[in-house]
Amino acid sequence: MTTYIIALVLGVFFGFSLNKAGLTKYHKIVNVFRLTDMAVLQFMMSGLVVSMIGVYSLRALGAITFPNIPATYIVGNLIGGLVFGVGMALSGYCPGTCVAGGGEGKLDYLIPGLLGFLVGAILYGLTYQLVFPAISAMANYGNITIPKLWNVNPFLFVTLFAFISILLFYLIDRAGLHRKDNNQ
Amino acid sequence: MKKMIDYIKKEIWSPYVAGILLGVVGVLAVWLSDNLLGASGAFENIAGSVGKAIAPNLFDNLYFNFIMPPGLTWGVVLLIGVFFGGMLGAATSGTLMWGKKGSANSDAQWKRIFGPQIWKRWAIAFIGAIILEYAAGIAGGCTSGLAIAGGMLLAPAAFLFIAGMFASGIVIARLVYGKRY
Numbered sequence: 001m002t003t004y005i006i007a008l009v010l011g012v013f014f015g016f017s018l019n020k021a022g023l024t025k026y027h028k029i030v031n032v033f034r035l036t037d038m039a040v041l042q043f044m045m046s047g048l049v050v051s052m053i054g055v056y057s058l059r060a061l062g063a064i065t066f067p068n069i070p071a072t073y074i075v076g077n078l079i080g081g082l083v084f085g086v087g088m089a090l091s092g093y094c095p096g097t098c099v100a101g102g103g104e105g106k107l108d109y110l111i112p113g114l115l116g117f118l119v120g121a122i123l124y125g126l127t128y129q130l131v132f133p134a135i136s137a138m139a140n141y142g143n144i145t146i147p148k149l150w151n152v153n154p155f156l157f158v159t160l161f162a163f164i165s166i167l168l169f170y171l172i173d174r175a176g177l178h179r180k181d182n183n184q
Numbered sequence: 185m186k187k188m189i190d191y192i193k194k195e196i197w198s199p200y201v202a203g204i205l206l207g208v209v210g211v212l213a214v215w216l217s218d219n220l221l222g223a224s225g226a227f228e229n230i231a232g233s234v235g236k237a238i239a240p241n242l243f244d245n246l247y248f249n250f251i252m253p254p255g256l257t258w259g260v261v262l263l264i265g266v267f268f269g270g271m272l273g274a275a276t277s278g279t280l281m282w283g284k285k286g287s288a289n290s291d292a293q294w295k296r297i298f299g300p301q302i303w304k305r306w307a308i309a310f311i312g313a314i315i316l317e318y319a320a321g322i323a324g325g326c327t328s329g330l331a332i333a334g335g336m337l338l339a340p341a342a343f344l345f346i347a348g349m350f351a352s353g354i355v356i357a358r359l360v361y362g363k364r365y
Binding site (some may be wrong): 003004006008009010011012013014015016017018019020021022023024026027030031032033034035036037038039040042043044046047048049050051052054055056058061064065066067068069070071072073074076077078079080081082083084085086088089090091092093094095096097098099100101102103104105106107109111112113114115117118119120121122123124125126128129131132135136137141143144145146147149154157158165168181 | 194195196197199200201202203204205206207208209210211212213214215216217218219220221223224227228230231232235236242243245246247248251252256258259261262263264265266267268269270271272273274279280281282283284287288289290291292293294302305306307308309310311312313314315316317318319320321322323324325326327328329330331332333334335336337338339340341342343344345346347348349350351352353354355356357358360361365
């Protein structure tokens with residue numbers, strides 16, 4: 001029961017952050033691909049920097065062990081990402097932002113979005129055995145992390161990632177990486 | 185204090201402030217309940233529940249029995265929370281759309297580019313959503329379950345996924361927007 005309450009509360013904060021970042025709006029998602037508004041990237045990367053520092057520090061302190069690390073199988077991860085980007089640019093959402101947008105009362109999120117995910121999930125579940133074993137067998141590294149793969153100290157990598165992110169944020173904010181938008 | 189309340193009420197926060205909140209939520213999920221954030225997986229659980237109720241024989245396969253079994257999983261409860269989180273966020277800025285005119289085609293930029301027809305928005309969004317969920321299955325997660333949750337653990341899979349997502353997203357946005365890109 002406690003674990004469900006935690007899930008519900010964390011879900012509320014998760015959906016809240018998606019709403020406040022503006023990601024529950026079609027134009028915010030598609031404009032990152034038009035390179036006119038980088039909020040999606042800024043949101044994702046700052047979230048990654050904070051959470052990387054958090055989980056690696058907590059693990060070093062012995063407070064947590066990592067849950068199942070998402071598996072790396074290069075061809076499938078990449079193809080999946082490529083196909084996912086198509087869906088994102090067309091619909092202007094991803095599964096999480098669509099649910100949060102639905103909570104805001106947007107019917108173009110609530111109805112075609114949730115129905116589409118259900119249909120997609122059914123199609124995937126029914127074709128899983130035809131598709132997944134073959135794709136995931138190619139260049140499969142299992143539940144690996146970059147520090148393990150390259151045999152480097154994770155904190156070195158986290159620091160590097162944080163510096164790259166801050167540099168990118170600086171470029172986006174100061175040097176005017178925002179392309180002029182003809183549609184505003 | 186008043187300044188903080190005023191900030192919370194803003195419709196759009198700095199993406200960095202919202203991102204920090206996202207990061208903290210991602211860490212707490214692991215710390216408090218040994219789980220990873222995610223969204224697409226929960227739809228697989230829900231699809232399994234729906235499918236097994238309607239056509240039990242068809243859905244009696246390896247995937248819906250063992251890989252993504254149906255039921256009220258941690259991820260499904262998280263997703264219910266996300267729904268109310270979006271609602272709460274919009275409520276604090278007074279931008280809730282429930283019962284409002286325009287809630288069926290909610291984005292001004294969409295309407296300016298593609299017109300006000302609701303069927304058009306819904307048809308493209310529906311197809312997009314099918315593609316999203318299927319792709320998340322192949323990749324091993326979506327923007328939350330793979331890009332954020334996998335990225336924070338430094339799984340190479342997450343960065344491959346993000347690279348693919350931006351590459352094709354840019355191409356499709358160019359195609360869809362044409363001269364107006």
